[in-house]
Amino acid sequence: xxxxxxxxxxxxxxxxxxxxxxxxxxxxxxxxxxxxxxxxxxxxxxxxxxxxxx
Amino acid sequence: xxxxxxxxxxxxxxxxxxxxxxxxxxxxxxxxxxxxxxxxxxxxxxxxxxxxxxxxxxxxxxxxxxxxxxxxxxxxxxxxxxxxxxxxxxxxxxxxxxxxxxxxxxxxxxxxxxxxxxxxxxxxxxxxxxxxxxxxxxxxxxxxxxxxxxxxxxxxxxxxxxxxxxxxxxxxxxxxxxxxxxxxxxxxxxxxxxxxxxxxxxxxxxxxxxxxxxxxxxxxxxxxxxxxxxxxxxxxxxxxxxxxxxxxxxxxxxxxxxxxxxxxxxxxxxxxxxxxxxxxxxxxxxxxxxxxxxxxxxxxxxxxxxxxxxxxxxxxxxxxxxxxxxxxxxxxxxxxxxxxxxxxxxxxxxxxxxxxxxxxxxxxxxxxxxxxxxxxxxxxxxxxxxx
Ligand SMILES: Cc1cc2nc3c(=O)[nH]c(=O)nc-3n(C[C@H](O)[C@H](O)[C@H](O)COP(=O)(O)OP(=O)(O)OC[C@H]3O[C@@H](n4cnc5c(N)ncnc54)[C@H](O)[C@@H]3O)c2cc1C
Ligand SMILES: [Zn+2]
Numbered sequence: 031x032x033x034x035x036x037x038x039x040x041x042x043x044x045x046x047x048x049x050x051x052x053x054x055x056x057x058x059x060x061x062x063x064x065x066x067x068x069x070x071x072x073x074x075x076x077x078x079x080x081x082x083x084x
Numbered sequence: 085x086x087x088x089x090x091x092x093x094x095x096x097x098x099x100x101x102x103x104x105x106x107x108x109x110x111x112x113x114x115x116x117x118x119x120x121x122x123x124x125x126x127x128x129x130x131x132x133x134x135x136x137x138x139x140x141x142x143x144x145x146x147x148x149x150x151x152x153x154x155x156x157x158x159x160x161x162x163x164x165x166x167x168x169x170x171x172x173x174x175x176x177x178x179x180x181x182x183x184x185x186x187x188x189x190x191x192x193x194x195x196x197x198x199x200x201x202x203x204x205x206x207x208x209x210x211x212x213x214x215x216x217x218x219x220x221x222x223x224x225x226x227x228x229x230x231x232x233x234x235x236x237x238x239x240x241x242x243x244x245x246x247x248x249x250x251x252x253x254x255x256x257x258x259x260x261x262x263x264x265x266x267x268x269x270x271x272x273x274x275x276x277x278x279x280x281x282x283x284x285x286x287x288x289x290x291x292x293x294x295x296x297x298x299x300x301x302x303x304x305x306x307x308x309x310x311x312x313x314x315x316x317x318x319x320x321x322x323x324x325x326x327x328x329x330x331x332x333x334x335x336x337x338x339x340x341x342x343x344x345x346x347x348x349x350x351x352x353x354x355x356x357x358x359x360x361x362x363x364x365x366x367x368x369x370x371x372x373x374x375x376x377x378x379x380x381x382x383x384x385x386x387x388x389x390x391x392x393x394x395x396x397x398x399x400x401x402x403x404x405x406x407x408x409x410x411x412x413x414x415x416x417x418x419x420x421x422x423x424x425x426x427x428x429x430x431x432x433x434x435x436x437x438x439x440x441x442x443x444x445x446x447x448x449x450x451x452x453x454x455x456x457x458x459x460x461x462x463x464x465x466x467x468x469x470x471x
Contacts, residue, residue, distance in 0.1 A: 037149075040133065068459075073404050075379070078379055
């Protein structure tokens with residue numbers, strides 16, 4: 031399981047936790063998130079996220 | 085024979101625009117030499133978070149996402165921090181900086197914008213703060229310690245965001261704006277006015293249709309005198325009246341400028357070796373000082389710099405206003421756009437669309453619970469709406 035961060039606002043997507051409030055189940059891999067998904071905090075695209083080491 | 089050293093692409097400015105273009109370029113090419121010159125620390129931070137950091141429980145240091153040295157390593161660039169660019173010599177493709185001369189092969193200008201300062205009378209006029217970068221923010225937070233009453237000059241997007249953030253944290257906030265309602269440059273009356281009550285409930289005191297004429301020192305704080313004669317006490321005065329693209333260096337170098345540095349859809353200025361993007365740029369006639377246009381511009385420019393000429397193609401880019409007391413998403417229309425704003429639904433908030441002369445949706449505002457419909461609304465753009 032990996033953690034991704036929005037490069038614009040720092041929003042964190044943690045694959046282990048998912049985003050239940052946005053309909054994304056815990057354990058959802060980054061690759062399985064739809065391409066048209068946008069950062070809930072700043073609105074940038076999925077492409078503007080980078081994987082971070084934790 | 086000695087190999088001629090390749091001149092670098094030089095990027096000026098380490099904000100979102102400068103760093104994003106390099107990050108995108110590195111996805112395409114790890115080898116082109118890149119030098120980044122910046123007069124600040126070069127630390128990478130999220131500027132939009134300056135106006136919701138209190139709610140996020142962050143101070144200035146906590147907003148730094150990546151330190152400068154780590155950025156330089158990650159991106160494989162030469163990074164010159166605390167270095168001011170003083171002049172661009174286009175004939176010799178050289179820059180004058182406080183760290184000496186620098187040659188460039190291609191130049192990317194990403195110098196951002198300066199906060200506009202409106203002239204104010206009074207013996208404390210120079211105590212008015214602007215917050216446009218992380219260093220400003222650090223100073224602001226230091227001064228904010230133990231302060232209760234904050235006056236904000238400007239009820240635009242950034243003024244309203246700061247008002248929400250400060251009021252949520254328990255400060256008494258006054259917002260003073262010569263316009264008729266909040267965020268009037270982007271939003272029609274019925275939409276802008278949605279912010280009034282939710283922010284007032286948090287402790288925001290609104291003053292529209294007037295401006296600050298004097299800021300004077302009082303015993304332990306400041307006394308503001310408004311143009312309409314109202315007097316207000318404040319412990320701290322913040323100005324958020326707008327930004328002016330930094331065009332001076334480009335202008336002195338003889339590049340075409342208007343409100344911003346003029347570039348075409350390839351982000352290319354009137355000099356084929358010089359590009360611009362971000363808050364300093366006027367792309368195809370438009371200055372768009374927001375995150376999404378910068379990300380799109382950075383991606384297109386990176387391709388061009390890597391050798392594939394690419395024009396930027398902007399999709400609809402709604403702006404999310406960070407006012408959690410009453411969420412707002414707006415897709416603004418040009419000031420002179422023909423058509424009108426129509427209310428499409430009301431409830432806990434409002435849904436408005438801008439319909440052009442053919443009744444097609446070209447802009448929108450979603451407030452309150454309607455803010456969640458951002459994607460659906462974007463999909464309806466261009467469609468004929470019968471309300
Ligand atoms: C409080 C606030 C909240 C915001 N919220 C949002 C939001 O929610 N959504 C959104 O889309 N947008 C938002 N914005 C706008 C967005 O943050 C900006 O459009 C974006 O950050 C601008 O990036 P930039 O790289 O063009 O400019 P900047 O980040 O200003 O970078 C300019 C760089 O140039 C350097 N520089 C300047 N002059 C010189 C010189 N002579 N020599 C060397 N270096 C120099 C500076 O040091 C800096 O590194 C917000 C802006 C503010 C101020
Ligand atoms: Zn984000």
